[in-house]
Amino acid sequence: MSLKPILLGFLENPSSGYDLKKIFDETVRFFWSAELSQIYPTLHQLRSEGLVVSTRERSEKGPDREVYSRTPAGTEELQRWLAAGPVNHTERFAFLAQLFFLGQAEDLDLTRSFLQQLRARFADRLQVLRSIDDKEREEQPGYPESLTSRDFHAYLTLLCGLNRLEASVAWCDESLRLLEKRELLHHGGKKTTRDERGVLND
Template sequence: MSLPHALLGLINYQPSTGYDLKNKFQQSIHFFWNAALPHIYRSLKQMEKEGWIASTIEQQSGKPNRKVYRIMDKGKKELLHWLAEPPEELEMRHTMLVKVFFGKQMPPEKLAEHLKNWREYNVNLLKQYETVVMPVIQRQSEKASYAEDAHYWGLSLDYGIRHARMVIDWCDQALKDIEKGKVKKQKEKKHVR
């Protein structure tokens, strides 16, 4: 379990609404954790019940009112406690690898298609990391209030970049192997004939 704690970490920087958090999430933690809007609202409700956060309603004309959550002492304590705990799960969990494992059961072209998509997904990720995320962290690191935080944001970004590059390299190798396998099989067929 982690979403409430991830949200706690974001609210710890500054009071936010569920909608704010969705946007902040997408620019940061989203790269390592997923969260849909309904899930965020649900978590916020739980967290308020636990006394980790409290809310104030800001009247707005035209748009719906904003429900701004701020962190409470109990929430700060919970955040620090959670951070100090060793992460529950170190294992990876990746559907794609299970499909690769059973790769022989599908046509090689199909698996190649999956891998090409995965490769492209990671190429796009890499582009996003370098053109969007990196400049944001750079800008934040110049502000004194976030200079130290930005160091850790940079570390996680570096992980993302290394991960994406590793996946791209592996996909290239795997695609080459699969292509070779196909050629080999075709040659064998010719031979038999």
């Protein structure tokens, strides 16, 4: 489970479960997310393991807050996670499975449409990341040289996203190019009829 060490990471500053949800959505949403229904029980677990402690505080804006803080044992646990090296996350890409099985259809139009949708999504996300980068460049003079250690590391994660999304868009374009070439080679521009479309082989 990576959620525990991630919560420990955020609990450098004391926060409630509700706070943590917002922090997730504001900072690491591009590579990690969690629902409140997962955060609350996990905080209870961390507390029972002595990695965090909590205090009940009155809130001016709503019901009482249960505010969690990392204990020294929690900091050690986080440290162990970081020192153990990159987590081997077997990434799953359902869209590649879909593309793979589109090979069973006779209709290359399905593949083209699929790749175009994929490209649009990657391009959208790329634009979001770029606008974040642009905004930070504007606000911080000397960005990224003058960043704090925390912001520098956050910047590296942003760079990773930019990099991968650019590669993904380029791959879509390359795939669409190969598709076009293939259609010319195999069909000489022949148009498919309605009957030929969307049929998988049995």
